[in-house]
Amino acid sequence: MLTHQAYPTIFDPAASGPTRPSVLVIDPSAANRALICECLRQLPDIQTVATGDGEQALQIFRDAWPSLVLLDITQQHTNGLELTQKIRAWEQSSHEAGVSRWTPIVFLSSVTDEDTLAQGILAGGDDFLSKPVSEVVLLAKVRAMLRISIRQQEICEVHRRLKEIAILDGLTGIPNRRHFDDTLQVEWKRCLRNETPLSLILGDIDFFKQFNDIYGHQAGDSCLKAVANSLSESIFRVEDTLARYGGEEFVAILPGTDADGAHAVAERMRQSARDLCIPHERGVDGQVSCSFGVASTLPSAESGPQHLLKTADNSLYAAKTAGRNRVILNLE
Template identity: 80%
Template sequence: MIDKYPDQSRRYPIMSAQATSDRRRPSVLVIDPSASNRALICECLRQLPEIRTMATGDADQALQMFRENLPGLVLLDTTQQDTNGIELTRKIRAWELSRIETGISPWTPIVFLSSVTDEDTLAQGILAGGDDFLSKPVSEVVLLAKVRAMLRISTRQQEICEVHRQLKEIAILDSLTGIPNRRHFDDTLAVEWKRCIRNDTPLSIVLSDVDFFKQFNDIYGHQAGDFCLKAVASSLSESLFRVEDTVARYGGEEFVAILPGTDANGAYAVAERMRQSACDLHIPHERGIDGRVSCSFGVASTHPSTEKAPQQLVKTADANLYAAKSAGRNRVILNLE
């Protein structure tokens, strides 16, 4: 049984230096108000060299440690000095739900350790978000087997989250340029349109096109064309200084930027900065403007409302882009609605 070990709690700080230097190993967070119990559990877990342990008896500190270290498993005594284990479980699950990424929230197995075998307490713990229950004193064999099993499940869940994240990234990113694709632009425009209505703020977009790109492909080949598009995409992205601004590949050699909260004058300034950035790449183009690759830009800005549609903003930007190309290319055109 675990309770055969002497009290060695002083040997176990919250996180050892070895654990800090090897954070890739799965970790177990032990939460128990008794220092001697924490020491005994940690001593038992040391038989599993592939894991690292953390321990605390304070519920608030436990929640902080959970947030900062994201353990693979929590071993939790149901009775804490300042709050009960069931309430702490609810707080952990609520925090995990607040961190939903790519449509999937993280999940960490929680196993209750308690000398109380009341069925109602067990049911409340499971309903609060617990996953299993072990009665104290816990057999070493059972505890080690349970930890291995739960960490196995936790690892698989993390792998699923990572695969889901990668799939979503593939779905929203353009495979050639690495910037968001048309689908992401459409979704973002719809979201930002509604946000600007709620906040009563302007919304602008900048639609751009690489000048004489077909001729560039004909002269230098498609590999050079791909390089050109990637370079232009990068330069346009680097021209956006705010995190809320987004540039996406609209299709072919066209790119589009969404500028929420930006009025017409601000959008024009951004477009001009993007135009200059593309020219500064100095990509040779014998049929281009001044012998190098350049871009034309159409800017549209509006104050979104329920009486308007975001597609109209795109239509206006497209018309202004066409005007920029008709006027000689390598320029920015803004005609207000």
């Protein structure tokens, strides 16, 4: 059984790495917290934080997002079941990439009736240990729950990476055509609802086929990546989206931006690509350049985003016809 010694309530996790599993101990008794934390020190690969206050525990959980929670079911200011429900609600609201993390919660209590156990599980708890807790059982339970927690975090990370792969262009690292199509639909509806303008910038690299023919496809890939990066750096607002439209074509969605603002962004993009100073013997003045078509509209229920895209495409064609390395704007 655990024996009492005077140990600090909150351990200093400063010496541990950022990926080290952590256990949050929530118990109203300072003596119990000290005993539990001292027991957990036998597991050198974890860090432990403890508190006796429910509200502080919730704040610690939000800030640190521990790998495991050991929770006394009776708190001084916050009922343990209510605290569990708050933790689960916060996890659900803080999901990433469509997957919510689930932190194992093990209840600790001297109350052993079945109703209490059932209420705890329904509130979101995962297991139940009766006080006084055996040191051997506590360590075994923590090891088991941490294995589950770590695997669940790995699943979330894999899901996040898969979603990232699904929406990003493999060569340039910017969003792909699929993500552009989805985002355009969302932003059209948002601007329609808010009665704000929506602008598109469609551009491509001038004489890119000739660039590949002269310098090879490896150089062509390097050129695409460099141009994509320069165009991305020309997009300053977080609500704007730059994507690879296909081949050497790029497209930017500018919600809430009018025609003049979109033209200014396109000109900045044109100049940023030009400033790369990539040699191209058949390019405009011997360097790689880009042409851009801009379209802007106030979305309405009678029209759709594809018409706006068509207008931007017509503008791009006009820029190519007019000599390339330029921006042309057409209002829808």
